[in-house]
Amino acid sequence: MRRKSSERFWEEEEFKGFYDALVRESSLEEIARYPQHGSTTRLMHCVAVAYYSYRLARSTKLSFHWEELVRGALLHDYFFYDAQDGDPAHKWHWTRHPHIAADNAKKELYLTPIEEDTIRCHMFPLTVKPPKYREGVVVSLVDKACSVYEFFSRRAPYPKLRGEMTASELVSSRNEQPSPGIAFLLPEMAGKRL
Numbered sequence: 001m002r003r004k005s006s007e008r009f010w011e012e013e014e015f016k017g018f019y020d021a022l023v024r025e026s027s028l029e030e031i032a033r034y035p036q037h038g039s040t041t042r043l044m045h046c047v048a049v050a051y052y053s054y055r056l057a058r059s060t061k062l063s064f065h066w067e068e069l070v071r072g073a074l075l076h077d078y079f080f081y082d083a084q085d086g087d088p089a090h091k092w093h094w095t096r097h098p099h100i101a102a103d104n105a106k107k108e109l110y111l112t113p114i115e116e117d118t119i120r121c122h123m124f125p126l127t128v129k130p131p132k133y134r135e136g137v138v139v140s141l142v143d144k145a146c147s148v149y150e151f152f153s154r155r156a157p158y159p160k161l162r163g164e165m166t167a168s169e170l171v172s173s174r175n176e177q178p179s180p181g182i183a184f185l186l187p188e189m190a191g192k193r194l
């Protein structure tokens, strides 16, 4: 295996490991039940933001806290309602949801300062406080890029990132029950090569 593809392989394995560990500790896959933009589920959005944040950070020479970057990105929209259902309780959703997501995550997990700040500040500059750490800056930028992309690719976003999982792969490692919403996985995470 050439050096470059070998590095990519281990980075993808690392990303997959971070994802699997978080799924075991939390209800992350439940957010696949909710729409995000167009035909994108919230889980697909969060996985895409995490994956591209990780890839963007890896493409720099900078040092990052890799697991905290991925966990903060995966949890940045960790809320359990349809934001566009017209419910008055969801008024000001766009500025409130970072704190709802962080509070939801903290009910299940210990969040490091980097993870919590990444989640709470990801909507900057729509919210007042900018991210304090470079991990949060990357996630905030990639979140905006993914959101714009999903809006304009409403029918089939992330064609290269979609992969079908087999029934056995749908078994959640957390509760041994079929995971209800997840119907995709990054091909890299399913062991397929693009």
Ligand SMILES: [Fe+2]
Binding pocket: 076, 077, 097, 098, 122, 123
């Ligand atoms: Fe968000």
Ligand SMILES: [Fe+2]
Binding pocket: 045, 049, 076, 077, 143, 147
């Ligand atoms: Fe988002």
